[in-house]
Amino acid sequence: MIKLDPKVPDGPLAEKWNKYKSSQDLVNPANKRKLDIIIVGTGLAGASAAASLGEMGFKVKVFGIHESPRRAHSIAAQGGINAAKNYPNDGDSIYRLFYDTVKGGDYRSREANVYRLAEVSNNIIDQCVAQGVPFAREYGGMLANRSFGGALVSRTFYARGQTGQQLLLGAYSAFMKEINRGNVTFYPKREMLDLVMIDGKARGIITRELNTGKIERHSAHAVVIATGGYGNVFFLSTNAMNSNGSAVWQCYKRGAAFANPCFTQIHPTCIPVHGEYQSKLTLMSESLRNDGRIWVPKKKEDAQRIQKGELKPTEIPEEDRDYYLERRYPAFGNLVPRDVASRAAKERCDAGYGVGNTGLAVYLDFADAIKRLGKSVIEARYGNLFQMYEKIVDDNPYETPMMIYPAVHYTMGGTWVDYELQTTIPGLFATGEANFSDHGANRLGASALMQGLSDGYFVLPYTLQNYLADQINVPRFSTDLPEFDTVEKDVKSRIDKIMNVKGDKTVDTFHRRLGHVMWDYVGMGRNEEGIRKALSEIKEIKEDFWKNVRIPGHPEDVNLELEKALRVADYLELGELMALDALDRKESCGGHFREEYQTPEGEALRNDKDYTFVSVWEYKGDGEAPALHKEPLNFEFIEVKQRSYK
């Protein structure tokens, strides 16, 4: 039976983090050298933690699935990173960033964690500039800002449309610096396949070396999971092909409870799906909504003619266009949060006003912005995104409006952590997208980068040290211990089992099928009947998978099909938990839209009386129903209101 103690320090909101830092336990420099830390994942959360903990003098072992840490998927984040600097003098503050984040998450996040995030946001920008991150600047040499969804201020810092790339390269360079100094070791091409526990504490991992298939054991005093989200459950998502949920899932099966699995972010501006062979979806940054206007035809017959290719969007006169976000949400207009924008697009398309040959797309139009600012300004702001769009769609967005549609982008849910980012397994920490902590039921744009770096640079170095302070007398662990034998045997038998199915269907066949079920029933709109259907279909796919999957080649070799199969086996279980969680939460909030619970205007209808809690799921064994625990959310500092962007 797990114990949920969020360990939030007492006292006023603005003093909690300082209070924690001034009263936590520290480790002296001579003892730091004797303590090992394993970090799994090299994205923003992992690389920043590796660099910071290495600088402090701990011995850090970092594991990544790529040959280089710089290939982690944080690299693909486009639009920007939020901070409460208030450089534009438009009324921003730490409190306002905190408030917007809690409201944006539809009041389903933990106040103290979010406040801390807002508090350290400014240090992140300082740190990145010191590292040489080339953020956009004004002519006077000061940093430039732009707006993102869900905010009335401009607090987003950016480096063209490649902010994630630049921030990751910053964290990566600091990480490489520490490798050079000798405190950090990088293990490339390693996929974590299981967690090793000794006396109830996380003490090591089992990995597979992807170039040789070799199964390896690694030990440490503490383990950090920074492996990102599980959006690839849906098969099609904006996640990279190798992004996966297996590390998080294996930890769940060893006892790390999983929080809010059904909270998935569907991003409103992605390039629409074009064919069954498609392997992934491409995001068009939310920053485009600063200047682009979203619309569909006002008349259904125009939409139908566009779908048949008989009419072009540029031929539709202004008065026949429905700028539905500006119409429904005059205060925030095209910059409503992602969940609201996605749902509104789905509503129009379901009603028959969608465009493109499938009818599952809306326009994002820059004609007004080009008229107002000139093509060169738009090109300077979004040039790389426009080029990306043109290469994929073969259409020039400077001349005809872009076509976009929502797609799976981010998972707010993840491993449950307390204020210290520690999971329900002592010594196991989770950071970045891998944990559930800061975004509630919906994440605001430009906040993922903020959270990843906040966790890695400014939170974990303190909280992990606090944990390690009472481990200074614990000697390094040998990987010959029986605990390692047992877990390694489990991993090997899992691999043998999957290799020995020797069926007649490819891994992708199953993944695609699972994706369809998840998208149709546990996607943008969910209802009880659909979710029940999903549960029974996932079960069928799972049975079929274990009877009929085919993996050629050998496990002791580069084996890309085996890598995929191990991940899909976990997705099949994870998808089931997502559906269970969606079924249990009988309210609509943020990205979780239960069709049974909506206002007469079609907005999400929360049920604060019964659902102001974090759903925390505990694994109970193979084939057993997981147990649901509830972490109540107490809003001491914010008044909980109906979320409105009108």
Place this chain on the structure above:
Amino acid sequence: MNFTLKIWRQENPNAKGGFETYQLSDISADASFLEMLDILNEQLVMEGKVPVAFDHDCREGICGTCSLYINGRPHGPDSGITVCQMHMRNFKDGSTITIEPWRARAFPVIKDLMVDRQAFEKIIMAGGYISVNTGNAIDANSIPIPKQAAETAMDAAACIGCGACVAACKNASAMLFVSAKVSQFAVLPQGKIEAKRRVKNMVSRMDELGFGNCTNTYACEAECPKNISVSHIARMNREFFISKVTSPKKEV
């Protein structure tokens, strides 16, 4: 669309590789190049054969993982993009497409089309950073940076580390990659403090790792998916020269 594919197959780093020919039919012009390879691999698995190993990840041109040498050009016939951003509409229906891995002494083949590019990491490790620890930073706006300098730094920092420059170069030189990092920091005030050490250490590591030298053919710039300019090589050479003639004999 229909294609004949001639693909380099090599079982492991020490095996002797060779081309194999495959036929593919009914490929959509809107499929990406890597999706076309996915379809081929699905077919191979169904035939009980081992699929073609190739590197890829983000499939939107930013992670720098994909690395195919197509019809004699890194990242294929289109310019300014990576393989994963290229679509089959760029090829003639019925044509033969030759696909090889990057070929350079410093990038050994792992399997089929996958190569090991860790040599790049070793160069960055030698000095591709500003030595500042977490928590030391001053307010970001207390370092004003001219817009032009920030833009130049960003042009250089846009490098995705894919290695197309090395693959394109007849000398397998890594000068464009190294110079992009040197240049990014050389134009920023934060980076100037250790500029001399940085360029010296990075260049000497690059030489140790078996990359060739630059003979000004500019193939790297032509094939770079991010259009990184060779002017960064000129800046690096200048920085290197200054460093050589002005550094103290004994480093502290």
